[in-house]
Amino acid sequence: MSDELTRRKLIISGLAAAAGVSGLAVARRLADRYALIPPDSDGIYGIGETLTYASQRLLMSYHSLAREFDRSQISKVIPVNGPPPDNDTYQRLRAGDFQDWRLIVDGLVARPSSFSLADLKQFPSRTQITHQACEEGWSFIAEWTGVPLSYILNLAGMSQRAKYVVFFPFDQFWDSLDMPDAWHPQTLLVYGMNGEDLPTPHGAPVRLRVARQLGYKSVKYLARITVTDTLKNIGEGLGSYSPEIGYSWYAGI
């Protein structure tokens, strides 16, 4: 009698465990399919990251606009984190006023292309006054002018298979965006700041601006944009340089 009970208990708990494990596996597959798992989802911290990222992508509109401000609210003090790239390529381009600079767009696109600064400036532009917070805690408001990334992605003919857009700058701080943020109307390739050309310390000639994420997602000193369906083979496979130095890939917080 008690033997049978124990056996039954064992079978039931075995089945329950199997159901639990396969349930989790199915949930993970589904979440992955609907792009709800961030590339830095491994380990104990990955649980928190996945909950944050998945719940925001599930519950929030892809098109919600970050707040925009009045010209009078533009900050007078705009700090800079880190020096511009000190490699020869960047220094040479900068010395030539970025005349020879080209933004390369490749990967999963129908028409791999490259654009000069003049090319970008003649495309339709968007100007927005937005708030940018650094993960450290400080923040500022500035006016940004640039080409919506969506315009460039359309121009290059992004493949249906695309899942991420990767941004390679002249320094090591490469990063990537998922489709909702890549196609967001406020995601810009910025060449102007507060009515002037983008200053070198702020990422000249062109930087990314991601209005719905913390400052470190707005990659400076852009060189190349690659469209891809996987981040596994880039760097350590965590989606950007930030997780390699301890900061999360998704910075919408």
Add this chain to the structure above:
Amino acid sequence: MLEFRLTPGMQHSAVVRVTHWITAISFLGLLVSGIAILLAHPRLYWGETGAVGTDSLIDLPLPFVLTGQSGWGRYLHFLSAWVSLLTGLVYVFSGVLTEHFRKNLLPAKVDLSLRSVACVISNHLRLGRPTEDESLEYNVLQRLTYLSVVFLLFPLMIWTGLAMSPAITSVVPIIVTLLGGQQSARTIHFFVAVALVMFLVVHVAMICLAGFRSRIGAMITGNAAVRREHA
């Protein structure tokens, strides 16, 4: 001389005990990681923006030691926040369903009179020990404190925390504009955290005064062993 006696009276329910300890651990995680994040920029501002070079509201007497090194703090903060939030939801739902809040935490109208509150306060100030009967249920100060922690301070932490999120405020901008801006939200987040830490200090001090082992035991096993003093 002290001895302990088991009373069938007030006991902590299993949900209260489990959620209490998970909250304790996740609060510790939030506190440690919160300090780490603060040490990247221990300066507080009011309004939308603020940075070194602008006027601050308060320059905390702390060093900028974790600038660019508090990534682990951020990972740990959000993981602990999720644990704390989900645990809190279980606690609040069960507290409403079992009428724990109404029966054990909502002060009776008579106890809210100035005189009775003053009486409890003066008892505290004179470090008077509660009688056996008194220690079987929460007095009006305890009730008000626990209710404010659960229904005021924790919700404020969540609100001000979400108000710092550029993604969430793009959907519900009112949560940040109501507070006066993203930096105001950060500053309020800090001060509510200070209030919670002050609660924790007093809470632990009271547990030590009331008998550390018996109170900790009560929150682990549910058995409310009450201290009885022999003349």
